[in-house]
Amino acid sequence: MTDGSSGAEGLVTYELRGDVALIGLNRPDKRNAISDRFVQAIGAAVTRATDEAKAGVIHGHGPHFCAGLDLSEHSEKPLFEAVKGSRQWHRIFDMIERGLIPFVSALSGAVVGGGFELAASTQLRVADTSAFFALPEGQRGIFVGGGGSVRVARLIGAPRMGDMMLTGRTLGAEEMERWGGVSYVVPEGEALTRAVEIAARTATNAEFTNYAILNALPRIADMSSEDGLFTESMVASLATMTPEAKQRLRDFLEKRAAKVQAPGNG
Template structure:
């Protein structure tokens, strides 16, 4: 029996979703993206947070070009729109997604990473957008998500020149949130997912769904939506209990970082 293209495992409240084509550097084909969709939808039902990772030495080398080069124009457009829908289900779903990155985070792999809420890269990770050198353009949402993370000028530089970027540089640009030693990205991602899973579900839902929409609004519209979300989240029974716990000193105050 063939190995699954995408693995799924439930670890307590955390769904572990793995790209599982290590011999192809986890390149994304149509079958892979559909399998990812099934796993993501399952996680939304079964888990309170999820972690996406890549098996082997590389997270994802991007689009499966052997498949893409044979597609007629309309199929290519439809395929791109399918990626948009599935990655949007990650970014604007019901639970937080943390992504663990190592080795190649290239093209469509970077686009997938950009759809998650928190990105953790180990020291072996490198980021690339070689579409310009291959005569194509990003099609998995990168022109929106990656450009908003690191800026359109930096993204354009990567696409025009084919340069690769280290995880330390990418952290400085805003493309990743954490850089960890080699081999520790998945452990760190699990730690962060467990922390996010402890939040009130309505707070997580508001963070995931309101923030990207507010970003797309005018300042005044964004502030109005912020007021609504602030009020809606604060009147839930869970929020009331958590605020009372804080006021009555049953939970610790925030402390300065130790690093």
């Protein structure tokens, strides 16, 4: 089901393909640079996807995923408005990172500044070979405000993030994969197709397990080892008690579910 333009002034498109919702950044003439209104439109689409789908994909229309913050808007903001805008980005990106369904980002062209912050809020990132990554805040006289100091730093490490911000260094998809910021690298033009395939696969998982991966796993990473292990035991026990888990385990034991295969064998 395609719903065309959605959100403020058509800044975001929305499409439902089976159990997967596709959310498209739709400002290609500006390389999908995002503003507060744009983030609000993303939030509305994410809320809808959570209600209608079991997984989501975020992609950019045109050759670029997102070239970051719309500096023409940001440069005119009073101080407290800038604080409130940043906190809105945090709330909406947190809906993606720690919500109810997994999200995959399909990355091509510019994945810069706020665009990288948005991609970092998704659980999986598929980049084609045209994708390039940068954090030019040092050169702009600003600082990341969309959660990058937490999410991007945890993906690639604070020293590497600091390198990108201090020097304006640009990385390609394969190098960013080596750094841990990209989950999959595919040929140019294939990011969206692969992202939809991966999202569809995650949509077949047990809903409680997906929820636990999105919400328990990052919290456990923030805990001490002992607290993390205790929390793991609680979540693991809850997961096995769900009716869906019981049925899936019966299916496996009674040979109605496939065994795990080595890479390339299924």
